[in-house]
Every structure is written in C-alpha cells, then in structure tokens.
Amino acid sequence: MEISLTDYLDEIDGKILTENVNPEKIFVNDGYVSDLLSDVMGNAKAGQVWITIMRHLNVIAVASLTNLSAIVFAKNMIPEPTVISKANEEGICLISSPLSAFVLAGKLYKKLNL
Amino acid sequence: MRWFKADLHIHSVLSPCGSLQMSPKNVIKKAKEKRLDMIAITDHNSMANCRVYEKFAERNDIKFIYGVEIQSAEEIHILSFFDEWDKAQEFDNLLYESLLPRKNEPEFFGDQVVIDEHENIVRMEEKALINSSVWSFEEVLKKVHDFGGFAVPAHVDATSFSVLAQLGFIPENSFVSALEITKKCSAEKFLSQYPNLRKYALIKNSDAHYPEEIGSGFTEYYLQEPTVEEIMFACKNFKNRKIKN
Numbered sequence: 001m002e003i004s005l006t007d008y009l010d011e012i013d014g015k016i017l018t019e020n021v022n023p024e025k026i027f028v029n030d031g032y033v034s035d036l037l038s039d040v041m042g043n044a045k046a047g048q049v050w051i052t053i054m055r056h057l058n059v060i061a062v063a064s065l066t067n068l069s070a071i072v073f074a075k076n077m078i079p080e081p082t083v084i085s086k087a088n089e090e091g092i093c094l095i096s097s098p099l100s101a102f103v104l105a106g107k108l109y110k111k112l113n114l
Numbered sequence: 115m116r117w118f119k120a121d122l123h124i125h126s127v128l129s130p131c132g133s134l135q136m137s138p139k140n141v142i143k144k145a146k147e148k149r150l151d152m153i154a155i156t157d158h159n160s161m162a163n164c165r166v167y168e169k170f171a172e173r174n175d176i177k178f179i180y181g182v183e184i185q186s187a188e189e190i191h192i193l194s195f196f197d198e199w200d201k202a203q204e205f206d207n208l209l210y211e212s213l214l215p216r217k218n219e220p221e222f223f224g225d226q227v228v229i230d231e232h233e234n235i236v237r238m239e240e241k242a243l244i245n246s247s248v249w250s251f252e253e254v255l256k257k258v259h260d261f262g263g264f265a266v267p268a269h270v271d272a273t274s275f276s277v278l279a280q281l282g283f284i285p286e287n288s289f290v291s292a293l294e295i296t297k298k299c300s301a302e303k304f305l306s307q308y309p310n311l312r313k314y315a316l317i318k319n320s321d322a323h324y325p326e327e328i329g330s331g332f333t334e335y336y337l338q339e340p341t342v343e344e345i346m347f348a349c350k351n352f353k354n355r356k357i358k359n
Contacts, residue, residue, distance in 0.1 A: 036189055038214050038246045056274040058244060061222040 001113050002029045005070050005093060008049065011107045014072065017079075017094040018087050026069045026093055031108045033101050037062050044068055051104045055079035060086045069093060074101040115354065118340050120152035121145070121332045122179060123193060123268065123294065123319030126167060128157040130224035130244055133324045137233050138170035140325045145176055148329025152340050154181035156193055158243040159213055161206040162228045165199070169231050177340040183268060184209060184258075185244075186251045191268040191275045193294060193319075194258045195342040205261040210241070212249050218242040251277065255289040264346045266292045269321065271299045284311065292317050292349035297331025301359060315349035318359055334358045 005023040016023060030048040034040050037058055044050060046067035053074050060083060063071055070093045073079065078096050087094045097104060124141060125132035145153050153176055155167045164180045171178035180202040184192045196202035217240055218226050226239035249257065258265040267277045267284065270293045277284055284290065292315040295304055301316045320331040336356045337344040348355035
C-alpha cells in the first residue's frame with residue numbers, strides 16, 4: 001500500500017521544516033528506523049520514510065544517495081538551518097514530531113496496513 | 115622543557131568535507147601566522163596526505179604529527195596520533211581495509227584529493243572516507259595502542275559523531291587518558307555536567323575544514339620534545355609534563 005506523506009503527517013503531529021518541498025507529492029510505502037548513517041546507506045530504499053534522531057548534515061547526503069524523500073526527526077529534534085536548506089535544495093521533506101521513534105514507526109506501520 | 119602550542123585536528127583536501135583550499139601551503143602559512151609549534155593532519159579514515167604536509171611543515175619549523183580521525187562502527191570519531199611513520203602506515207593500511215565498502219560520490223560528500231609535494235593531484239581516493247570502519251570503539255582504541263599510537267575520542271561534547279552522543283558514556287578503558295572538547299566548549303561547564311570525566315585531560319583543537327579556522331582551537335603542552343609520546347605523558351600529568359588550555 002502507498003500513502004501520501006500528508007496523510008502520515010496528520011497522525012504524528014508533524015511539523016514540516018522544509019518549506020520548498022510539497023509533502024502532497026511524496027508517496028511512501030515503507031519506513032526505516034536507524035541512527036547510523038552507514039546502516040541507512042547500505043539498507044534504506046526509495047519510498048521509505050526515515051525515522052531518526054540524527055541531525056548532521058550528512059543525513060541529507062545519505063538520504064539523497066539512497067533516494068529517500070522524507071525524514072522524520074523524533075522527539076522534537078530540529079536540525080541546524082544549514083541542514084534544512086540543503087534538504088530544500090535536494091527536495092527532501094524534513095519533518096519534526098514530538099513522538100518517539102517507536103510510536104512514529106508504529107503509526108506508519110498501521111497506516112500502511114502492514 | 116618548554117610549552118608547545120598545538121592544533122592537532124586539521125583536515126586536508128583529502129577529507130570530503132575539507133575545503134580544497136586546505137593545501138599544504140595554505141595550511142602551513144596559517145599555522146605559522148597562528149604561531150603553532152605543532153600540527154597534526156587528521157583526515158577521515160586515511161593518512162594518505164600526511165607525508166606531503168609533513169614536508170611543508172618541516173621546511174617551516176613546525177613539528178608535524180601523523181594523525182587520522184577514525185570513524186568506528188558506532189559512528190564515533192576518534193583522533194589517533196603516531197610518532198613513527200612505518201607504524202602509522204601499517205595501521206593506515208589495516209584501517210583502509212576495515213572501512214565499509216562504498217565508493218565515494220563526490221557530488222554528495224565532496225572530493226577526496228591525494229596530492230604530491232608540488233601540490234599536484236596524484237589521485238582521487240575512491241573509497242568513501244565518510245563511511246565507518248567495521249572496528250568498534252574499543253577495538254579502535256586497542257589497535258591504535260598496538261601500533262604505538264595515542265587515541266583521543268574527538269569532540270566529545272558534540273551532538274554528532276561523539277562518544278557521548280553515540281554511547282551516552284565513556285567506557286572504562288585504560289587506553290583513554292584524554293578527550294577532545296570542541297573549541298567553543300567551556301571545560302568548566304563540561305565537567306560540571308559530567309563530573310565523572312574529571313580524570314581525563316581535556317584538549318582543544320580547531321577541527322579546521324577551512325584555512326581561516328586553523329589555530330582557532332589549540333592546547334599548549336609542556337614537553338621535553340614535541341612528540342606524541344610526550345603529549346601522552348602530558349595528558350597523564352606524567353614526569354612533570356602538563357597541558358594548558
């Protein structure tokens with residue numbers, strides 16, 4: 001099953017950090033939870049939402065490399081402005097949510113009817 | 115014995131995130147300006163440019179230390195320093211083999227330039243140096259020690275790639291006697307937040323990626339001679355050696 005990122009945002013009280021990226025045009029069919037860049041580099045796949053607490057600039061590089069178009073920062077984590085502007089450039093939607101990675105993943109799992 | 119002013123965390127053009135302006139000439143010029151007695155080049159996961167920068171440093175009476183910033187499997191950055199090139203090179207080869215296999219993609223991460231003493235490009239390093247080694251934090255410490263090196267967990271107060279960010283604590287390990295804190299970190303505030311880290315020497319460096327940053331963080335070491343072994347003594351307050359931030 002595939003859903004629009006907007007549908008997921010409503011579930012997680014998600015705040016969009018990247019104003020130039022339209023979440024309505026992003027569709028997701030899976031998720032990936034990880035706080036290690038090397039792990040994401042080797043295993044994440046296009047169509048997944050990446051749920052993490054990492055905020056380094058290389059997060060954006062790794063997302064571009066693996067064709068991820070949405071990253072949710074758990075526990076209200078917000079990256080530096082330079083990270084957000086890089087994501088805007090790359091067309092990657094950054095979302096900050098007050099929920100924990102566990103709850104974020106659970107809600108996505110349910111929404112996708114997995 | 116005398117004081118040596120040292121900046122032991124500087125990236126060269128080999129680091130994908132390092133500016134291409136970090137040529138040996140520019141690095142040494144700035145180091146001279148900042149009156150540094152000692153510098154170390156610490157690229158991510160490789161010492162391929164050390165020898166060239168050493169030549170430029172020596173010509174300008176700056177003591178060069180062979181260094182590298184290793185990324186462990188837990189994505190913890192660890193500075194490592196060596197006195198002997200043979201050992202450093204042997205270690206560097208093992209480290210290179212231990213890196214997760216992925217090619218660098220310069221458009222995402224930046225160029226990885228290996229140069230010669232005339233500042234010509236010899237080759238572009240193909241393996242992604244931003245990647246991790248398969249060695250764990252404690253394996254790195256042990257291996258560095260086995261090759262006669264001195265390992266210092268890097269920027270421990272930072273929220274990314276630091277031992278405190280990745281593990282939340284510093285494992286008891288006899289190989290660690292010093293921690294690097296970022297140049298803007300107040301040692302006093304840091305220690306009041308982590309009182310159990312008082313037993314470690316706290317050193318500062320610039321972590322320069324651009325020439326103008328060189329020397330913006332430094333530590334002074336009271337030593338007999340400017341070597342890694344003496345720096346290690348200073349960090350342990352051994353034989354009257356000491357440090358000052």
